Amino acid sequence: MFSRSNLLFLLCCLLAMTFALPASAADTASASATATATATASAPAAPAAPAADPAPFGTNLFQGHFSQSSSSKVIQSGDRLIMRLWGGRTMDDILTVDPEGMITIPDVGRVPVAGLPIDAKEPLEQAIKSKLNAAGVVDVEMYIRPMDTQPVSIFVTGFVPRPGNYTGTPSDTILAFLDKAGGIDSKRGSYRNIRVLRQGQEVGSFDLYPFALKGAMPHIRFQDGDTVVVGEKGPSVITSGEVRNTARFEFKPGELTGAKLIELADPQPRATHVSLSGSRGGAPYNLYLPMNDFKALRLENGDQIRFLADRPGDTIMVEAQGAIRGASRFPVRRNTRLHEVMSYIAVEPGRANLEGLYIKRKSVAVRQKKAIEDALRRLEQNAYTATSASSDEAQIRAKEAEMLSNFISRAKEVQPEGVVVVGTKGNIADLALEDGDVIVIPEKTDVVLISGEVMMPQAIVWNKDKDMDDYIKGAGGFSNRADESNLIVVHPSGEVVPRAKEVLPGDQVLVLPRVESKNLQAVKDISQVLYQVAVACKVILDL
Structure with missing residues (x-):
């Protein structure tokens, strides 16, 4: 029977079995081509109609903002004012506020009145009296009010x-x-x-x-x-998806067409297709078609229209990180290859380790994450369905289940980076790039990182005269759980060299644990899984 520590190692190893070696350029390109072919061969299914009925278009107009009190209104262009003068000057006229916010008093000139309160007569009278006085008109009485306040x-x-x-x-x-x-x-x-x-x-x-x-x-x-x-309310349809206006749109007679809906809903530029759900002749009706064909389509009352982005764009975005200067994001045409983008990247002279270049790819990270989740489900199923032959064994399994639950909780937080190894011995593969790829150019370093089953994991300055044994000694030597014959060297590019004796600047040395068991097959399987975990994650898992 395994000891408790060995049992914990076993659980860790089972989780890691789904990790593959870092994806090679050839493997990634093959997987990408397969995925593209599959997507091309199969027609997309029409998405389900929106669950909630959105509000009518225009409903947000009525929130109490138009029903303002007259005291808050001001004079504006187009308003008409009744003006009467007597005394030093006689006048009885209706003046219209011009587009510049002025009224014109004959033989006096223009007076700015726009923005003055309608119901407060003093500011308006003061503005006009000042203009009259400036024109030499004095001792005048005045009556002025907006015509439209009745x-x-x-x-x-x-x-x-x-x-x-x-x-x-x-x-x-x-x-x-x-x-x-x-x-x-x-x-x-x-x-x-x-x-x-x-x-x-x-x-x-x-x-x-x-x-x-x-x-x-x-x-x-x-x-x-x-x-x-x-x-x-007239006939209406509901929109959702890649549109700026998600709402229920009402149509006038004769306007119930796809082209008119596009004008009202204002689809996003990336929208390419339309999914329609409705009824025709009392029977359910569903349709999926390109945007251009949708324009000529006759719609019916109650149709639900979802705009979709169902075609990759002609441009992808690639990012650069690490020892670079200048631009770090590059919009390039689809199917652009790595070597072309490398010519756009300005690297730091003397600092960039071009031989250590690698790529972080979203699609690889997604596959690795899914593999983790699948492994966790299998672990839970196998652990919680195991039977016990005695009460003592049942107690042991209960403790194992608790430890397993804690381990699974931590493992669910793992976020793979999706590293793609593109360089081997200084040769950089010219693979096709994907949208969202991150090209990482590490900085040159003279440090070697020693981790895993050593007494003091640490970083040690590289020395051409040192071999593997020297670096292990520099980290305090092997721990009592180390498998001294199972060492891994990971180069900055992600390339893995097992049991290497030569260590280069920037390398990471991983010392795997020793698996102790009387079951030779178990020792073999666990050792293999530990190796896969170390290669995929560049760490020794800690239970």
């Missing part, structure tokens, strides 16, 4: 949360009166069919989408007794 009573009805009679001014926008009525009923009301009736006759019809999309404010000058009627 309140009007407007009925708001139809599909709104709070239909009723609301007070405002003739210059108030239709949005202000709708806001007072609670906006548009989100389930039944139309944002595109809003009418204004005057004595039973329609005097205006309004669509709020131009304002929501481009800020084009619908304009009408209200009269007392006007009625605002919000119509019933």
Whole structure:
């Protein structure tokens, strides 16, 4: 039977069995080609429709911001002012504020009035009197007020949360009166069919989408007794995915097309395909097609449209790290090879170890992470389903299960870097790069790192006259658990040399533990796994 320490080593080793040696350039290129072929051969499945029904487009307009009080309103371009003067000067006229915010008083000049409060007459009178005095007009009395401050009573009805009679001014926008009525009923009301009736006759019809999309404010000058009627919601579709506007879009009659939806939803540049889920003739209907084909498609009320990025771009991003200067990120065309990108990288002269160059690749890291998770699931299954022949053995297994649980919790935190070895004996393979690849150029160093089963793991200055035994002695010698015949040297490039006697600058020396057991097969298997872990992770796992 194994001792407790050997059992812990065994658990560690089983986890690490799924680690492969660092990926070679050839292996990685082959795996990438296979994945590309598979993706090309199989058509993507239409994604599931969004779970939640998004709010109607434009619903955020009505949050109480339009129904401001008259005291907060100011004079602006287009407003009309009634102005009467008597005494030193006589005048009775209606003046319009020009686009520059000025009114023009005949024979006196222009007076800036934009931005002055509508209901506070003193600032307005003071501005005009100052201009009159400057023109030599004195001893004058004045009456001036905005024409449009006379309140009007407007009925708001139809599909709104709070239909009723609301007070405002003739210059108030239709949005202000709708806001007072609670906006548009989100389930039944139309944002595109809003009418204004005057004595039973329609005097205006309004669509709020131009304002929501481009800020084009619908304009009408209200009269007392006007009625605002919000119509019933028209046909609508729901959008999601790679779009800037995720919402439920309402359509006018005759506009229910893919091209119109693209105009409203504003897909992201990376969107290439569309998934449609709906019904036709009472039966479920699903469609997946390129964006260009979608433009001509006729949509139906209730369709759910998801915009997708289902094609790799023509450009990938590659990053450089380590002993470099200047730019560290390089957008390059897809299928660009390593040697071409290396010509773009400015390295630190005298510091860069080009022979130690390697690549960190996301796809390799993902495969390594998945291997870890698969191994952990197998470990849990095997450990918790094992049977015990006696009560003593049951107690031992309970303690083993607790230790295993702690070990698995720590192992789940492992994040592989996905190292790809591209250099061997100074020769750098010219492999095709992938999006997100990180080219690492280590700095030259004269230090050798000794770790694993030695008395004092540490870094030692490299000396050409020293061999492996000298470096082990410099680290205090082997520990009592060391397998003295099982040493690994890892070069800066990630290349692994087992049982090497020669040590080079920047190398890492890993001393593996000795596995003690009467079961020769177990010794062989555990030793092999420990070797794989050391090569893949460049560490000796600590239980």
